[in-house]
Amino acid sequence: MLLPVLAYYVLFRYKPMYGVLIAFTDYYPGSPILDIKNWVGLRNFIDFFKSRDALRVIVNTLKINLSTIAFGFPVPIIFALLLNELRNVRFSKIIQTISYLPHFISLVVICGLIRTFVGGYGFVQQIAAAFGAVDKGVSLLNFSKFFVPIYVTSDIWQGMGYSSIVFLAALTGVNPELYEAATVDGAGRWRRTYHITLPGIMPTIVTMLLLRMGGVMTVGHEKIILLYNATIYDTADVISSFIYRVGLQQARFSFSAAVGLFNSLINIFTLVVANWASRKFTEISLW
Numbered sequence: 001m002l003l004p005v006l007a008y009y010v011l012f013r014y015k016p017m018y019g020v021l022i023a024f025t026d027y028y029p030g031s032p033i034l035d036i037k038n039w040v041g042l043r044n045f046i047d048f049f050k051s052r053d054a055l056r057v058i059v060n061t062l063k064i065n066l067s068t069i070a071f072g073f074p075v076p077i078i079f080a081l082l083l084n085e086l087r088n089v090r091f092s093k094i095i096q097t098i099s100y101l102p103h104f105i106s107l108v109v110i111c112g113l114i115r116t117f118v119g120g121y122g123f124v125q126q127i128a129a130a131f132g133a134v135d136k137g138v139s140l141l142n143f144s145k146f147f148v149p150i151y152v153t154s155d156i157w158q159g160m161g162y163s164s165i166v167f168l169a170a171l172t173g174v175n176p177e178l179y180e181a182a183t184v185d186g187a188g189r190w191r192r193t194y195h196i197t198l199p200g201i202m203p204t205i206v207t208m209l210l211l212r213m214g215g216v217m218t219v220g221h222e223k224i225i226l227l228y229n230a231t232i233y234d235t236a237d238v239i240s241s242f243i244y245r246v247g248l249q250q251a252r253f254s255f256s257a258a259v260g261l262f263n264s265l266i267n268i269f270t271l272v273v274a275n276w277a278s279r280k281f282t283e284i285s286l287w
Helices: 003-024 043-050 053-072 074-085 089-104 107-118 123-130 144-171 176-184 189-213 221-227 230-236 239-249 253-281
Strands: none
Touching (some): 003 043, 003 253, 043 053, 053 144, 053 189, 053 230, 053 239, 074 089, 074 189, 107 123, 107 144, 107 221, 144 189, 144 221, 144 230, 176 189, 189 253, 239 253
């Protein structure tokens, strides 16, 4: 039963790692990756750090990802806690089903909806115009200052319900006798939540946070590309969209591979540091 899973990771995860060698070469399609004549060492990495885009895309990636973690990570936990307090099982199931739906909608459709909401005649744009934030009929995506809030808010809406599944599963593992004993002792809902529920699911919370920290330098390029435009590159352009634009549109394969490898190394380093800090201060870790 484990064989198909192992085959998947070997074929589609580990075998393609051979391709990272092109980050150290002057690769062009059809040339052997290990051709010594094309070997350039760290030149592609140096070119990236010397470029005017390096600092911008790194800062934008960190800004978007840290904002998503800071504002988006607690939302599924709070949502799961609220669902756990509902006594009407049928109503709880309806709310869960509705919250799951955005996760299963195509990302192209999601981005189309976002563009409609914040566009010239969208209800979000009209609300912003009513408060004097923008002129009427002007899309919010034309302003750099609105991109990160739009991205983070839409990401929360899209993933809140689906992400709460893990925490709802963790809540089922909390011993109900603890709640009964706390109720007998006169503890209200807030005290039961603070002293029983949260400590009970804390290992799950820390584990999920560590996994999120492991991707702190990763922002999916699909949603970025579907939402941004040239006027807001200063805020919206991130490492993944930069790799897409330089690697595929400009055919600079070695340069984009070097940027991607740098991105992955930073993610690994962040994960190791976060795991060490968690093991030191909370005694909870991935390994």
